[in-house]
Amino acid sequence: MGIYTKEEIFAAISTVIxxxxxxxxxxxxxxxxxxxxxxxxxxxxxxxxxxxxxxxxMILQWVKEAVExxxxxxxxxxxxxxxPAWNISMADDNVKKALGA
Amino acid sequence: xVSISQDFAPPFKLIAPFFIIGxxxxxxxxxxxxxxxxxxLNFLNPTIISFVHLFLLGFIxxxxxxxxxxxVPVVLxxxxxxxxxxxxxxxxxxxxxxxxxxxxxxSAQLLxxxxxxxxxxxxxxxxxxxxxxxxxxxxxxxxxxxxxxxxFLFFGIIFGxxxxxxxxxxxxxxxxxxxxxxxxxxxxxxxxxTIMGLSIVLVPMFTLAHSFSMRPLEIAITLMSVGVVLxxxxxxxxxxxxxxxxxxxxxxxxxxxxxxxYIIYKTRPRKExxxxxxxxxxxxxxxxxxxxxxxxxxxxxxEHYLMAAGWLMFFGFFGFLIxxxxxxxxxxxxxxxxxxxxxxxxxxxxxxxMLPPKSSQAQLIxxxxxxxxxxxxxxxxxxxxxxxxxxxxxxxxxxFFRSMLFMINYK
Numbered sequence: 001m002g003i004y005t006k007e008e009i010f011a012a013i014s015t016v017i018x019x020x021x022x023x024x025x026x027x028x029x030x031x032x033x034x035x036x037x038x039x040x041x042x043x044x045x046x047x048x049x050x051x052x053x054x055x056x057x058m059i060l061q062w063v064k065e066a067v068e069x070x071x072x073x074x075x076x077x078x079x080x081x082x083x084p085a086w087n088i089s090m091a092d093d094n095v096k097k098a099l100g101a
Numbered sequence: 102x103v104s105i106s107q108d109f110a111p112p113f114k115l116i117a118p119f120f121i122i123g124x125x126x127x128x129x130x131x132x133x134x135x136x137x138x139x140x141x142l143n144f145l146n147p148t149i150i151s152f153v154h155l156f157l158l159g160f161i162x163x164x165x166x167x168x169x170x171x172x173v174p175v176v177l178x179x180x181x182x183x184x185x186x187x188x189x190x191x192x193x194x195x196x197x198x199x200x201x202x203x204x205x206x207x208s209a210q211l212l213x214x215x216x217x218x219x220x221x222x223x224x225x226x227x228x229x230x231x232x233x234x235x236x237x238x239x240x241x242x243x244x245x246x247x248x249x250x251x252x253f254l255f256f257g258i259i260f261g262x263x264x265x266x267x268x269x270x271x272x273x274x275x276x277x278x279x280x281x282x283x284x285x286x287x288x289x290x291x292x293x294x295t296i297m298g299l300s301i302v303l304v305p306m307f308t309l310a311h312s313f314s315m316r317p318l319e320i321a322i323t324l325m326s327v328g329v330v331l332x333x334x335x336x337x338x339x340x341x342x343x344x345x346x347x348x349x350x351x352x353x354x355x356x357x358x359x360x361x362x363y364i365i366y367k368t369r370p371r372k373e374x375x376x377x378x379x380x381x382x383x384x385x386x387x388x389x390x391x392x393x394x395x396x397x398x399x400x401x402x403x404e405h406y407l408m409a410a411g412w413l414m415f416f417g418f419f420g421f422l423i424x425x426x427x428x429x430x431x432x433x434x435x436x437x438x439x440x441x442x443x444x445x446x447x448x449x450x451x452x453x454x455m456l457p458p459k460s461s462q463a464q465l466i467x468x469x470x471x472x473x474x475x476x477x478x479x480x481x482x483x484x485x486x487x488x489x490x491x492x493x494x495x496x497x498x499x500x501f502f503r504s505m506l507f508m509i510n511y512k
Binding site: 015017019020021022049050051052053054055058062065066085086087088096099100 | 171175176178302305306307309311312370371372373433436437440441444445449450451452453
């Protein structure tokens with residue numbers, strides 16, 4: 001058990017909003033996993049809605065900065081994966097409803 | 102971690118002139134429609150040739166080149182070879198376009214000069230794109246489409262220059278034989294294949310569509326490429342059969358392209374009908390009607406159906422596809438430059454907040470009505486309707502320019 005739970009890390013990341021769709025990354029279902037060790041090192045596994053996202057680097061930076069706001073974090077590693085590929089079924093119901101999916 | 106270029110958003114000051122000048126040419130092209138007379142609408146009329154260059158070079162190519170400065174790294178997933186070259190491209194394209202437009206209208210002696218300046222501008226563009234593509238280790242379908250389309254552009258502008266020299270009387274050649282090759286290389290080979298490749302990245306990106314087969318796009322690009330080559334050889338060698346086969350293949354190519362767009366549209370999770378989505382609908386409906394009118398022309402042989410098809414392809418399909426994407430690209434670039442450094446520090450706008458709702462809707466309505474009325478005017482051979490359509494187009498183009506300035510100046 002690390003310093004922060006997955007839920008606490010997700011809550012921190014939920015402050016990051018995709019400016020194109022207007023939803024946060026967690027409710028979009030883009031954050032796949034997060035864990036923190038006893039030293040405060042955090043690893044986030046996430047994806048993006050498209051490989052050709054022009055905000056790719058910036059979004060990773062925002063996620064990193066959002067997690068670093070948790071007071072006892074040390075290193076934050078954000079890994080982007082493309083498998084499983086994101087699709088709308090991974091998003092929260094409120095997102096699907098708002099988009100009309 | 103997957104490493105992707107950080108040069109996804111070149112400085113806005115580099116791209117802005119392309120869009121602003123493109124927007125001005127959109128207004129001028131709309132105003133130029135007042136100068137048409139239905140009696141004289143044919144592809145060899147200097148007024149029409151001048152208008153086509155005003156619209157295609159001044160608005161379509163100018164805007165596409167600016168958009169490519171941002172989209173090439175997004176699509177190719179590598180940074181530009183030398184993005185600064187874009188600072189030289191727009192002034193040259195601007196000067197060359199004006200010389201060609203005035204050359205066709207008033208003095209053919211200007212054409213070689215305009216042709217050379219346009220050639221230099223486009224060669225810089227094509228070479229920059231080629232050098233950027235060489236940085237890519239493995240080409241996918243979309244990257245391949247960029248390579249193919251720019252190769253066609255390369256040959257298309259050489260044909261264009263030869264024709265300009267012929268027009269001015271500097272060299273002796275059969276311009277009518279080269280015309281189909283030039284038109285097909287630039288419009289089918291460059292503009293259409295560029296649109297096919299880029300839209301398959303951008304439309305799913307904005308609609309959040311996934312899990313569709315790329316096979317129809319593969320077929321569409323292949324058919325269009327073969328079609329363009331056949332038309333080029335057909336017109337050069339004087340073999341009509343080759344040309345007709347080329348026309349047929351490119352016609353079928355557009356049907357396959359429309360099919361994949363239709364699949365994306367049907368399966369898109371993001372169903373909101375914003376100005377972008379509606380612009381694309383108008384664009385693709387124009388494409389379908391243009392294809393139908395093209396079919397009618399081949400059956401009936403009446404040239405005004407072909408003119409109406411060409412009109413809908415240009416102002417309808419190309420025009421709305423470009424104006425629609427401008428409503429996505431400019432807010433992104435302005436947001437990236439002005440607001441992205443403030444994320445996490447203060448409240449920043451969403452991209453959708455940067456659109457002016459009234460002028461963008463006005464543009465959509467007036468431009469759509471204008472395109473439809475002019476298409477009817479060409480089919481029904483009515484000068485009055487043509488002027489009425491032009492009035493709508495001018496108001497639409499002014500509203501578009503106003504929207505563009507609003508987005509650029511958003512603070």
